[in-house]
Amino acid sequence: MAPDIHKQVAEISALLRQKLGLRARTFQAQVHKARRFLPRALRRDLIYLAQAESLADNPKLQRMIDMPRLDAAHRNALAYLDQIDMKQRRWTAALNVAASIAFGLLLTAILVIVVLVQRGLV
Incomplete structure (x- = not known):
């Protein structure tokens, strides 16, 4: 489950770098820089993705991640960033x-x- 989360975050991070030119060391820093370029709902989804990435490394905290919400956030981010x-x-x-x-x-x-x-x- 954790590799899937890291794969999804890496995919969104690459799109943010490619489409919006946002370069940062971490995904959370990219999301923080992207605030003014993105709609509010998408910002919420990206913040959730960043939080889920931090939880994914700990096996006990990993159970707190809402996978359907995570998948929906990933789909929404891909759909928006692909159309730029x-x-x-x-x-x-x-x-x-x-x-x-x-x-x-x-x-x-x-x-x-x-x-x-x-x-x-x-």
């Missing part, structure tokens, strides 16, 4: 940067025109 399109994320980020620059230039141009009008130069 890195090409689309990069394109959206580039468009956001371009839009911010264009907005700043527009505001600067408007400010320059207002100042020129107030001084009577235009």
Whole structure:
């Protein structure tokens, strides 16, 4: 049972590294870094996976793990992380940067025109 848990955690960890670029020493640290990138329900599932991983090493505590919930959390995380399109994320980020620059230039141009009008130069 414990190797299955470690295998599931390693799979999710690899997807977090690949899809979101989150690198950390432990899975718990990855989950902590991933908080702002993930929906609340998925964060809860990943936190449960991290807790189950820590319990899996102790045979007596291993019985506390709810395997159906663990499997559901693993399935939910896989489903969400598989649908992330890195090409689309990069394109959206580039468009956001371009839009911010264009907005700043527009505001600067408007400010320059207002100042020129107030001084009577235009």
